[in-house]
Amino acid sequence: MMAYPAALSVRNYGVGRPDASLRVLPNAALQLDLTWMHLVTDVIACMFGAWSAWKACSPRSMIAPPWIGGSAVRRYSAPVLKGAALCSLAYVAGCLPAIVQTLQSTGGSVPLGALLMGMAVPAAMFALGYALGAIMGSRWSMVPATLLPAILCWGSVVLLIPRVPKGDVFPRMWGSALSVVMPVMDTGIGAEPGLRINPSAVAMRWILVAVVLAASTGACILTAHRWRRSLSWIVAPLVVLLLVPTAAGGLVAMSSLAEWRRSVPFTPVCKSIDGVPLSVCAHPDDDAQLRRYMRYMQSVASWFPKDSVEGRSGLVLLLGNAFTPTTHGQAWNLTGQGLAELRQLGGKKIQVMTDTVTERTGRYSDLADVTEAIVKEFIHADCAATALKNVYKQRTLDGGASVSAFVLEQLPQRMRETAYESLGGGSAISGLGSARGPAADLLNDATNEDFHAYVRRNLSDIERCTVTPSDVIDGLGKNH
Known part of the structure; x- marks a missing residue:
């Protein structure tokens, strides 16, 4: 459970360093990537749940020691809650290396929303697996406990094919409510700096987890009648286990809840290149990209001798979709102070693609497009x-x-x-x-x-x- 997210954390080695590999995730990308770092953990959590129910009276079981007694509610709710908590904490522990290393290098904010969204799913999957193990009462429960989360995760990827706003504006709130229900969120919108998961979506996902925990506990309690001659002993718990969470998830999916919330208007961090009328601006959370492009532009500036481009209007590079406005009446998604600083820099403004290709950034989706604009602006042959x-x-x-x-x-x-x-x-x-x-x-x-x-x-x-x-x-x- 911990090895999979920890292995993906290796991708973030060197994040924030100006000489980091181009394959390293920037800070904002990490915040979205955390929602993918639980996939294998989900399958293992469900299998762990089935194994724990099957081995409930075994001293090898971490979840349900044989001395648990009392009412049926207590006997089943205690192991379900304990196992769900262990699986969530295992996911967090696996993600911790990437989070700590990223925050040390970039100065960005803690990706709490993405972390909470990710750790919710292993908890729910454990509960489902435990209920399946209690209903079937044999090692064969491992089969549906493996297939069910795998199908759900695969279905998430198919259903949530990236839907990126392609126009000249980005709405403040957008995304499918289905993403809140399915294990994998719609992370195809790109690593936009300042992008945050909607707190309402996080709260709703954990409410669904609570429904799954309650349904799983209820299904386990109903298995007490497993030796009745009719099939009611297996039909009743399966109906509770499968239909109750499905109905709750369907209600959420039918709502207009958006899973993403964009940055409010911000004041960018801008730096200029000495000797050349060239500046780079970024969202305050995108310090890693700012440092990287400053290194790029310092290299570009070295092609021009001192005073060779004096008097040229210059260029200002705006990094990423964070600058894209939310309405057609805006020029940029900036505060009044931010707009004033941008005007003070002068020069032509070009919005550079560092995350998702859109109408505004598609023209400058590669560094070669940026250098071509610089050559045309500075060399008038x-x-x-x-x-x-x-x-x-x-x-x-x-x-x-x-x-x-x-x-x-x-x-x-x-x-x-x-x-x-x-x-x-x-x-x-x-x-x-x-x-x-x-x-x-x-x-x-x-x-x-x-x-x-x-x-x-x-x-x-x-x-x-x-x-x-x-x-x-x-x-x-x-x-x-």
Whole structure:
């Protein structure tokens, strides 16, 4: 029960570090991932419940020692509650390494809602398994105790196919009430910073758990009549065990309860890059992504010599869907102070995809899209406009315009690769364009480091289209 969520916690090693792997979950993603970290635990909890009921009089049983006596209610409610609590705590213990390590590195808030939603399901599954074990009274109860939670979890994934708001706004509250009932929540909306599970959904889920615990206890009590000649001794407990929770869950599923609650308008945390009119803004909970993109942009800024882009309007990167407004009448999901700070930064605002691809962030869903916007904003090579349109048709570099176009076409991808290298990513060489010849081959074959140094030395000449193919050979040929 603890090994599965603990194993998934490994994904969060290094979260919040500026040089963390790109595969590491950011803090907000962890808050959603906790709702997936109980799946195998659910199956094991149900099996554990069936085993505990079957071994109720065995000294090996942790749940129902043989000295429990008294009324039928006491004899069955005590082990059901005890086992449910143990399974919930086992889930929490397995998630703890990921939570503690994430909070230490990011400064985000405790993902209490996601944790409570996750730990509710193992408790309910134990109760179901215990009742099945009490009804069947044999080791064969392990079979339905394995299949039932597996079917419920699989059904959750099928029914709750991600439904992401695709438009230009994100509602403040949204999501399916069915997510509250099923083991797996609708986590396909992405790791939006500032996203929280609706407290009403958490409360309703635990009310359903209480219904399951009561129904399971009732089903166990009804098994006292198992030796009647009619089938009522097995029909009655199964009806209580299966129909009562189903009816309660159906009532919740028919409601309009939303499981997600977005961040209220916030004041973003913004940082600027020295020497370049480039700023990065993030939700206060998204400190890990802010640090990561600051490293990216510092790498990008290194391509521009000092004062080379002075006077340009600049760019402001807004990280994630937290900035997306909740109504069409808003520009951003920001407080008055946040909007004032954004205006003070000036420049063009672009919203970068760090979580879910939407209408606003789809245009900048990759770092290469961001670097392309930076190149277009900071390098105004009007002399190469025609050549840029024909860069993939050019067979050879025959002048300054074609050389500038060839370099500028490669520049965004080169910037992306060097930015990833700055965070410990792999190095790749991405020669673009179809031109061939000594100058084109040198540009294509140059390492990112050599290409970076060459562009930095000749940026003003590239912008004016005064770099000739022979200049490229003279500048890069000595490195080969």
